[in-house]
Amino acid sequence: MGTEAKAIMENTILAENESIFDKVKPHAELIAALFSGVLIGAGWLLDKNGLATASIAIYILAFIIGGFAKAKEGIEETIANKELNVEMLMVFAAIGSGIIGYWTEGAILIFIFAISGAMETYTMNKSHKEISALMDLQPEEALRVTNGVEKKVHVSELAVGDLILVKPGERVPSDGKILKGHTTIDEAAITGESLPVSKDRDDVVYAGTVNLNGSITVEITKPNSETLFQKIILLVQSAQSEKSPSQLFIERFEGTYVKVVLAVVVLMMFVPHFLLGWSWTETFYRAMILLVVASPCALVASIMPATLSAISNGAKHGILFKGGVHLENLSHLKAIAFDKTGTLTKGKPEVTDIIVADGISTNDILLHVAAIESHSTHPLANAIVNYAKKTLGESFITPESIEDVAGWGVKARIADVEWKIGKAKFVGIEAAEHFADGAAARMASEGKTVVFVKRNDLVAAIIGLQDVVRKETKQAIDDLKKQGIYTIMLTGDSQNTGKAIAKEAHLDDYIAECLPENKVEHLKEIKEKYGSVAMVGDGINDAPALATANVGIAMGEGSDVALETADVVLMKNDLPRISEAIHLSKRMNKIIKQNVIFSITVIMFLIASNFLQFVDLPFGVIAHEGSTILVILNSLRLLKS
Known part of the structure; x- marks a missing residue:
């Protein structure tokens, strides 16, 4: 085999390995947790068969594999913040269980703690999935057209003013306006709206949206880094990193709470022995149980997964929150x-009423007024022209002369007939006010703008326009x-x-x-x-x-x-x-309250049961860590519509 062929094969194998690694990496924490569970089962079987030393070795391996991720996280945060946290409490509890010979219980603690940690990671990944999906939607290449020549370029090379060709089935590479062509665009990635939108010349198109049926030529209006698509990604990323007031309170509370728990655990190691006559083994055992059950794992996990799930849900439906604080405040x-x-x-005036004088055709008035107003760029003129196009079609007659009278209106001549279009005083205040029994005053009282039309010496019509709701x-x-x-x-x-x-x-x-x-x-x-x-x-x-x-x-x-x-x-x-x-905000706050009340209730119950010697370490581990998993699962409900 030649050197080149070997190199190609090695690169192919390397690429395949990297692909497998990329797929496995997001699930590494869960895989480690499940493997530690298998090791716990093996250790228990060895212990039952009288191989105590081998079982302890297997349990230690389960400790290391299952607890590595959370222990690493806890140690790094402790060093960075110079403050103990929940993860360190779990590490101390597992080590303490091993010291007094409760290897199985300690390993189970690590296993369930690792599972709950994997669940939290899953929630985070799920919440970031909307962003990953969005980022995958924007094309990396565009078909740029220069002097009629098409060339594929990376989207980063596009500049404002460039022309690009977007074919049916392709995604729009960058924000722009259509110069040529007609199509239907799927804008679900931007607006959350499932129905496609018709687009024509001069209409705006956004990066990441899908061109469904017609080829269009688009002029780039924004650099790639400033497209609406990029703004959406930045907004949601910013929202997911910004913490709500409730989350900040819990994090401040956690530091103080951990110190109090450790202080009480130290007292628990000695006080019951001298005051209640417990054995040293029982005293230390109860102290280890207290270390487990008093840890605020579920309380700490009550808010962040719920907030991230709600932010992701909003993003999926076209509602972008710039932080948990704003989502919380909405309720x-x-x-x-x-x-x-x-x-x-709608932001643009539309024709709502046309009243014409007796014996005059509405279509005739509209045809002549639109022919004159088509030469103006005024918003009211544009509204009248658009209405005429929908009613009569695209073709208009050409005026012989047009004169714009600044501040009053426009004067024109068509087929030797003089037309005036504008304000009441421009066409004659008295005739305007009495036209159609004072119809203009009624329109004005309804908040409409009135345009008067005069043909030769007669007020022929009034047109009511309004920015419609x-x-x-x-x-x-x-x-x-x-x-x-x-x-x-x-x-x-x-x-x-x-x-x-x-x-x-x-x-x-x-x-x-x-x-x-x-x-x-x-x-x-x-x-x-x-x-x-x-x-x-x-x-x-x-x-x-x-x-x-x-x-x-x-x-x-x-x-x-x-x-x-x-x-x-x-x-x-x-x-x-x-x-x-607002409904999503209320749902989130309700779920957070449920989580907080449930987690505090479980902690108080387990602490009381431990002091009364009703609970042993395995049950304490399962109840405490199980409550954390339930809290996270409850938060995940917010991902559903």
């Missing part, structure tokens, strides 16, 4: 303040009110608009004509009245209020500033997710 909310534009509403908004607000949460809107719009939107959205109250600094002032007043308050927004102007609230909630399609400032991000502009997030 305490008494009031939620909402921005209007882009949050409760999202279809899911009412259900979202109703769900929050059922949870006993007060809802209020803070908007910079007029009183009429604010009143109309608040009524349609089923809100409890509204405050109109708010500047960004006013929003902060009003939010502080709401906090004083209700205590814990959330703010929901999507724009740069909402950032101060988001930072002021107890919990800031940003819409995922909002500005980068809002996303950076908020504590919770809804990856899809889906308000019902807020109610889901």
Whole structure:
């Protein structure tokens, strides 16, 4: 065999070994724990057959293999923090059991402790699985198009302004907007929404989403490191590393508690012998049992697995928490303040009403108005044009002349007919006010913007436009009110608009004509009245209020500033997710309370039983470590929807 062939074979074997190692590594702790269990069984059989020395050797091996991971963790943390911890209590208890000849009990302690440790590791890995899955979704290569020539490049080489071709079935490599093509995109990785979304020219696409059916040419709008996809990964990673107030309290409590337990164990080694007449063996034996049963393993494991499971559950459904503290705080909310534009509403005006003069065709008016407004970039003009396209189609007539009258409207001529489109004073205030029995005033009272249309000397029509409430908004607000949460809107719009939107959205109250600094002032007043308050927004102007609230909630399609400032991000502009997030927070806090009460009850019961000499070491080990496993399993319920 040639040298090159040998090298290829060696590299292949090495790669296969590395692959096997990568698969086994996450389960190494569990494998070691189970192997130590096998050794305990072998040691017990040897002991029963009179081979005591051999059985002790096997038990010591079980101690080392089963307890290595947790002992290493305990020693490293003790050195780093200069404080004893739960892991060290277990090490002392196992060594003490061996010293007084209870090798089987000590080995069982290590075995169950190792199993519970493996369960904790499993929980951590499960919670990180969402991140690993996300990271695997983003392609490493992209098909860049330069002067009509296609070339595969690594995504890190893409720059803003580059053009890439995304074919059907491929994932989008980076954030951008479509320049050519039409397709349907699966955005579940970003928004948690299972239904695909239709995308056309100028629509935004995100890295990690799947192009389902059409080839599209996309212009890169963000560097790879700043894509929404990367922000999601960083947000969830940050959330999983940030500890909740409950977790921080337990960790502070653990250090003091361990010292107290060790002090009581030392007293237990001597006091019962002199005061109660126990034998030295019984005294030391009871001290070792106390060391086991008084250890706060289950208490320490009551919070972190539950928090990580809840954060992972939220990420899976498009709700990103920036830390356990925010997830915990959600269940305490008494009031939620909402921005209007882009949050409760779609953020873009839409045509809601068209009223025309008698004897005039609505389609004829719409055709001429859209033909004129198609030459404008004003949001109201765009709304009218879009409505006309849906109603009449894409083709419009061409005006002979157009004049933009700044601050008033637009004047045009089509087929020797003069058209004026704009404010009431522009077309004639008296005629405008009396048109259709004062219809314009009624529209204005409903919070709508009114555009007047004049044909030659006659006011021919009025068009009502409004930033319409999202279809899911009412259900979202109703769900929050059922949870006993007060809802209020803070908007910079007029009183009429604010009143109309608040009524349609089923809100409890509204405050109109708010500047960004006013929003902060009003939010502080709401906090004083209700205590814990959330703010929901999507724009740069909402950032101060988001930072002021107890919990800031940003819409995922909002500005980068809002996303950076908020504590919770809804990856899809889906308000019902807020109610889901609050429900998840309440579930988490309920499970944490269950865990804490259960673990404390078990510890107190076992301590009392030990002092009364009702419990022996094997039962103490099984009951104590079993409670830790049950607490972790209870926390894992939060991973389910």
